[in-house]
Amino acid sequence: MSHSLSMPASCRASLRTSFAMSGALVATALLLPLTAHADQQSSETPAASGETASYDTTDESPRSAYLSDWYNQNVTVIGSKDIRFGPQKIDDIYLEYEFFGRKGPLDLYGYIDMPKFFGIGNAADSGAFDGGSPIFAEIKPRLSLNELSGRDLSLGPISEWYLAANWIYDWGHNSDNRQNTLYTGLGTDIDTGSPLGMSFNFYGKYQWENYGAENENSWDGYRAQLEYNYPLASFDNGASLFYAGFTNYDFGSDLGDGDSTRTNEAVVATNAFVYSFTHLRFLAVARYFHNGGQWNDGSELNFGDGDFRVRSTGWGYYLGVGWQF
Template identity: 70%
Template sequence: MTLAASPARAADDQNEAPVIEQETPDEGPTAEGQTADGPYLSDWYHQNLTVIGSKSIRFGPQQVDDIYLEYEFFGRKGPLDLYGYIDFPKFFGVGNAADSGIFDKGSPVFMELEPRLSIDDMTGQDLSFGPFKEWFVAFDYIFDWGHTTESRQNTLYAGLGTDIDTGSPLGLSFNLYKRRQWENYGAANEHSWDGYRAQLNYSYPLGSFDNGASLVYVGFTNHDFGSDLGDNDPTRTNESTVATNVLLYQFTHLRFMAVARYFHNGGQWNDGEMAPFPNSHGDSFELRSTGWGYYFGVGWQF
């Protein structure tokens, strides 16, 4: 599927990067390496490996800088619209004092799986009306494999999704989820149904070039609301919003991305409050969960 037709989806925790679903151009400087069946290992299951550097990421109580490895996969087969990725935090041993990962007793793996099942395909009915082209049962499962319960996340979002016809090259989709929270780094909302997420995904092709590359803008916004997490804790909030802006420059195999992501109370941490525990240096610190974070990535699609 094309990027314009199927916008990016993202999730959010302190170790995760923007994740991008797209189909790459059919030609480019790597075209001589294509097989007779096409440039990729599968005609529907697309994959890439990307090295990602991140700066000022605000999903946790402390801002995190990291350089890590990501394996990403996506595709559409019958009613299944699949997206997922696996991150290996601090894979290269580079990060700030708040960062930990696979080799220094932090989380060895952070993963997200986002399957959607087409209701139209499963029922054999065309359920489109107005601008709503197709309807899905939508899921988003997030797992952070921390070494202890207090360093682990285990979250399921479940709900409905739809792709929206804009009558233009702008790709647009919307998902509305209810959240089931199991482990959540020791937060008070563990093992409960707690809140909702509204997710809007959008993309726009900006152009193609004589060297076979294309440039695409991708955006996605997650708004979490209806939680009880902040009711009895001034350091937490019941709502959180993250808006992501991506420029993706890609060939058949090689791709580059630059990302600016805006956090408002990222991770449901209340910006400006004093943290309830010391930082990695043992000092008191103020929560800075609102502001910009950045990612840069270089990847290979196969």
């Protein structure tokens, strides 16, 4: 089940001036790369690592602190507690590679998780080395209709329109342990007239594999996604503190119609705080689940080891430390 911390698209855009993004849980995305926080700092401000806090290039200093002037990457070790995308809460320590950037009309965000990479997790957790999924991935490309058309398509507070997609893939060891989901629709960036960054995406969902659920190989529901971010503080040591969040509302599914343990709707709201230097970053995330993964909170299940009660509503938490490059 998803570990996503994807970064909100509006956050990625403002940071790179700079989701995307979300990215981001988030991020993330997301979770949550803050590579471009340095755009808001002076190029003379030294980071704690001894490098300039800004990655802007000049004729005198052509090399950036990063490998690319648009494609941002980070690797993060994340510890998670009480994650509720499945019928059983998951605790895990895993490795994540995350990437995002804007190039012409393309606004790109994505990540690849390696669940239980360090062999640490609770009884419900599994990963690459104990018969579970070796990879969980999410890719969120958006194409700017403004740039593709060469026109100003702004409408009221909506500054930019996108063709938007979100592909999620869990590479389980067989079809009953695999997810393959595609969301497609329209996205927007919203001008709030303040440091608050915001975007909104609306998708229809096509479900291929879904861990053996009844809605496989069908169009099944919609997702409304609101992403938001706010810079909180900059410090004399070159670090920045940033808030990024997003809320996903899934609705219109038929999954719960014939199964009392499933639901037709679900909500996930993510709140992330990131303390970031030029390369080193620390993150803390609180995520609220309501019927996470469309599992009906309080229903009873038995997977062969005795009855248990689904706990798909409540809070989950993440802590991480990563390196941006």
